[in-house]
Amino acid sequence: MHEIFIAAPVPQLMTDQLAKLPVHVTIHQSADPITLAELKDGVKNAEILVVPLSTPVTTDVLAAAPHLRLIANYGAGVDNIALDDAHARNIQVVNTPGVSANAVAELTIALILAWSRRLPEGDSLMRHEGFKAWEPLFFLGHEIQGKSLGIVGLGAIGRSVAAKATALGMSVQYWQRHALTSDEEKTLGVHYATLDQLLATSQFVSLHVPLVAGTHHLIDAPKLAKMRHDAVLINVARGPVIDEAALLKALQAGEIAGAALDVYEHEPQVSAGLKKMENVILTPHIGNATVEAREAMAALITANITAYLQGEPLKFTV
Secondary structure (H helix, E strand, O other): OOOEEEEOOOOOHHHHHHOOEEEEEEEEEOOOOHHHHHHHHOOOOOOOOOOEEOOOHHHHHHHHOOOOEEEEEEEOOOOEOOHHHHHHHOOOEEOOOOOOHHHHHHHHHHHHHHHHOOOOHHHHHHHHOOOOOOOOOOOOOOOOOEEEEEOOOOHHHHHHHHHHHHHHOEEEEEEEEOOHHHHHHHOOOOOEHHHHHHHHHHHHEEOOOOHHHHHOOOOOOOHHOOOOOEEEEEEEHHHHEEEEHHHHHHHOOOOOOOEEEEOOOOOOOOOOHHOOOOOOEEOOOOOOOOOOHHHHHHHHHHHHHHHOOOHHHOOOOO
């Protein structure tokens, strides 16, 4: 019997499918995130580990798992896993890219709209003092039609954002390390810009890059200084892509108009300074938090576990 340890509650779809396989499954059933000690205890006999992207799988955890042969990361990234050590121990690592792209893209557009139309402020107003009357200059926001959006990273999520933004009448430019072909750009309705050009000309800047050595603090103080004073920075990627201290200073100095953040540099902690900023929208890392996306991710993991048990090639190995 193959031992599987799942480090957080998962959709019923996954547990129902795993019940059909020759495996023994242990799930960490708790409303609180698993602790390091609990994780090390859980993996000591495990051959397969299913772990949410918020749970670090460190060298110490791997050392406590002598039988571990497969790690399935419940998320698109793998920055929570000591990959080099896993590979050195002949542990295969897979993740769940692609299937959450639409969910994250929808949240991106929602944040752009929420900031533009001041939805959090409006909700707070109505829950407290309310409003006196409709007036021509009361509570004005902005329409996003005709506004410029700069997308940093045009992978699956970035492309989905581009499609939605162009459908809403925004003009879209993008930056990534390798430009698309002219035909691809035409199909998506986007055009390439250098990162500095994108920052200097976009009214909204949306980040969609993975967290790797080259993207840590990609948006730092010098980059923030290149942005328009009326620009809004959106981050639904990974927190450390932004130098959060530099962002707070830029917001406090009025160097940019605002920000909408779903991820944080020291997640789950959020700086007290950001919480005080009325021109910042904060959400609790809910980019792919939809029933549809989480079930699709579960299906990918289950398919890879099945393939592993049958000695077949795995998909989305890292």
